[in-house]
Amino acid sequence: MRVLLADDHRLIVEGLTTLLAAHGIDVVGVAGDGREAVEEALALNPDLVLMDLRMPVMDGLAATRLIKAQRPDIRIVMLTTSGEDQDLFESVQSGACGYILKSTSGKALVEALRGLEEGVPPFSPGLAARLLQEFARLRPAQTSEPPPGGAAGPAAAQGLPGAVPGLTERQTDVLRLVASGLTYIQVGDRLGLTERTVRYHMLEIMARLHLEHRNQVIAYAGKLGLPPPE
Numbered sequence: 001m002r003v004l005l006a007d008d009h010r011l012i013v014e015g016l017t018t019l020l021a022a023h024g025i026d027v028v029g030v031a032g033d034g035r036e037a038v039e040e041a042l043a044l045n046p047d048l049v050l051m052d053l054r055m056p057v058m059d060g061l062a063a064t065r066l067i068k069a070q071r072p073d074i075r076i077v078m079l080t081t082s083g084e085d086q087d088l089f090e091s092v093q094s095g096a097c098g099y100i101l102k103s104t105s106g107k108a109l110v111e112a113l114r115g116l117e118e119g120v121p122p123f124s125p126g127l128a129a130r131l132l133q134e135f136a137r138l139r140p141a142q143t144s145e146p147p148p149g150g151a152a153g154p155a156a157a158q159g160l161p162g163a164v165p166g167l168t169e170r171q172t173d174v175l176r177l178v179a180s181g182l183t184y185i186q187v188g189d190r191l192g193l194t195e196r197t198v199r200y201h202m203l204e205i206m207a208r209l210h211l212e213h214r215n216q217v218i219a220y221a222g223k224l225g226l227p228p229p230e
Contacts, residue, residue, distance in 0.1 A: 001117060004044060005030045006037035006063065007052040007079070012102070016050065019106045025113065034058025041067045041074055048116065051096070053080035053087055061087075061094050068095035077112075077122060088127055098122040108183075115184070120202060125181050167208060174201040179218050 003025055007013050010032075017027045029044045031037035035058045041049055049067065053060040064076050077098035078091045088099050098121040100112060112122030167175065170191075177187040184198040191198075206217060 001025050001048060001113065002028045002044075002046045003113075004028060004037070004040055004046040004049045006034070006040075006049055006055065006060065008032045008055045009052075019110070020113075023110045025110070032056075034060060034063035037063045038066045042070060045071065046074060048113070049074060049076045050079045051076050053078055053082050053091070061090055064091065064094040064096055075116065077116070079109075083124075083127075099127055100124050101127075111183075115199075118199065118203075120199070123181070125183060125186070127181060167205060171201050171205050171208070174198060175205055175217065178202065 003020060005013050005016055005027055007016075007030075013030050017030075020027055028046050029040045031040045033056045037049065037051065037055075037060075038058070049064075051060040051064055055063075060078060060080070064078075067074055067076060072095075075098075076096045077100060078087075078096050079100050079102060080087070081102050083101060091099055098112070098116065100109060100122055101124040104112075104124055116122055173191060174187060177190055178184075178198075182190070184195045184202075187193070188195050188198045193201075202217070209217065
């Protein structure tokens, strides 16, 4: 994975560079403001940009929109101190595929980036649940609506609470817990599964629902109005 770091704090950039290099992740460039982030992203074409939200000259949201408009294949993950809902929602709307707080441990950050390589966008614990709530607010639950590309099953027709057409009971449990903001390790602890098994279930969920990444899974869970995990 080739990573561009966009942050105006040199100490953070140096620490991230050392951390990522220790885990075989190549930092190909750094940017100290949003405008420079756009220029470096277009010049270097990295796999991923770790983007700070608050930067001089141009903020991370504007930089994200400009990068995605010209290089839609570049993945952008916000790495910020802000846990505000508005920043979270605007980041995703601007094209970010993940949102990680700087209070996250180095181990958790590396794990999140490894998950991203497998197509699973990273969010700090609790943030995915906020997205789920926002989707549910904007798009009222319609339990009779079939999943994308598929027909509604008997459970959907009956409108059973928590039932997801096309998924097994175990996969539904995994979906509800992931959508609530738990990490794969935490989901595994709740369900008595290994992290690898949880990842396998998520891949199966995305395949069965004809979805491409976790953002879409969370959006679909919001449309169904799944109840929170017990």
